[in-house]
Amino acid sequence: MTRRQFWTGIAALVVSLFVFVVPFVFILFMAAKDKKEAARLEFNWPTEWHLWANLVEVIEARNYMLLLAYFNSTVITVGAVSLLVILSAMVGYILQRRHSRWNAVIWAGVMAGLMVPPAVVPTIWVLQNLGLFKTLHGMILIQVAYGLSFAILLFRSFISTIPRDLDEAAIVDGAKPLQIFFRVILPLLKPATVTIIVVQSIAIFNDFTNPLYYLPGKENVTVQLTLFNFQSQFVSQLNLLFMNILLITIPPLIVYIFFNRQIVAGMTSGAVKG
């Protein structure tokens, strides 16, 4: 490392400290203050740390709404991501292995899914007619529908790196299509699968707009919506609002620490032509 690289690095660190670290420290400080001090909005060290007391109060607020929200968000995230992985891997597999004019139709669907903004009220209308409006499984299916395109693209490009000889060998051994897919192909897709699990679960966990539209109702609250509900209730209790922000920031942080590499792989999959 040259001298110049060292000092540029130091300068960049100082700047990013202000730009990228200060907001998070602000969240932490606010979450630790008492009600009066938090209302002053100052960026300073809390005179007394009330982290635990605030934590308990946020969890107990509105009859343990936050715990219910964590439960709901977990159910939606796990359900949607598992379905997404299996269904999109199957589509990506067919799209890559078989060539006919149906492929053009599938491609058109994938592209539409990436570009077209979902039509919200008509979607509510469809959900209502199917009896899925305001239900967790309806929300799961919505997240699957919206996440399919990205996952299919990723799986398709990954499957192109798996030699067809493997399928042929399995066919010769008398394997049925389902057996080939689940016994031979799916296990080999693990890197792409992990990437999709990580990226999509963060996206679904952080989703605000879709639950806002498709999952109204107190018993259906998700973590992002608690923030919104608390915002009106906690105008005078900013410490609790920020404790809530802190609590919903922690899961993505943990995932990021453990799956840094997969996130990077997933997010950049479209960058280099493949």
Place this chain on the structure above:
Amino acid sequence: MKRKSPYPYWFVFPAAVIFTTLFLVPSVASLWFSLTRWDLFTAEFIGLENFVQFFKEPFLVQGMTNTVIFAFVTSSLKTVLGLLLAVLLTSGIFAQGFLRILVFFPVLVSTIGVGITFTRLMHPTKGAINIALAQMGIDGPGWLTDPSLALFSVALVDVWKGVGLATLIYIAGLASIAPEYYEAARIDGATRLQQFWRVTVPLVRPATVTVITLSLIGGLRSFDIVWAMTKGGPGFSSDVLASVIYKQYQAGFYGLSTAGNVILFALVALIVIPLVSWMNRKEVDQ
């Protein structure tokens, strides 16, 4: 006898059913419902009245122009800053890995949480940003209270949150440029700046196309950051189409809300499709 394909089309079926019912059907239905006065149960055909209203009501028109402004401001800032940051973070500087982590982390954080945090940091009198500016002798503006500034303040926060993704995509793009190009440029006596403009910028093009496409589509559709920070206010000064759609939905004007959806789709299609095909064509030319 024809052998059955080992890649049967019914594999696509479950995904296709979910996608069709919950995405395609509503999208197509929106074309019809946008022409109606609608309460979810009965739809009364009123022709293009909803669209006429969109282009006549000043606050709805403002929602449309704001959407375009917001998308272009955030997309161009993310593209430029993303490339510069990526170049910086691949140049072998001190603490490079740690800096990459810092820049990227906001991408993973809840947008609503970020919005609420910055709303407080941007408070006109008590917010940390204006207090810091005051200490440097600058009179900070009312970031979110000044109607002419609110939209740009929200855009700035959106860039803060999203620039990490652009940077990451550019880092991957830069890594795919063979070092021989830079060696050849150096031998020819190119300065660092010339290397940047003549080697990096043209060769990182696929990444640029990705960044612009993603950030434009995302920018045109932005809702949560606007909703968390200003709810479209003060007045309607920072309303975007997605927040107008939500407001009309809340007010029970389902037909009007759906017309907003159709306009949003038209906007995405009119801006993104020509741009992407133009960018891809130039790529083939080279």
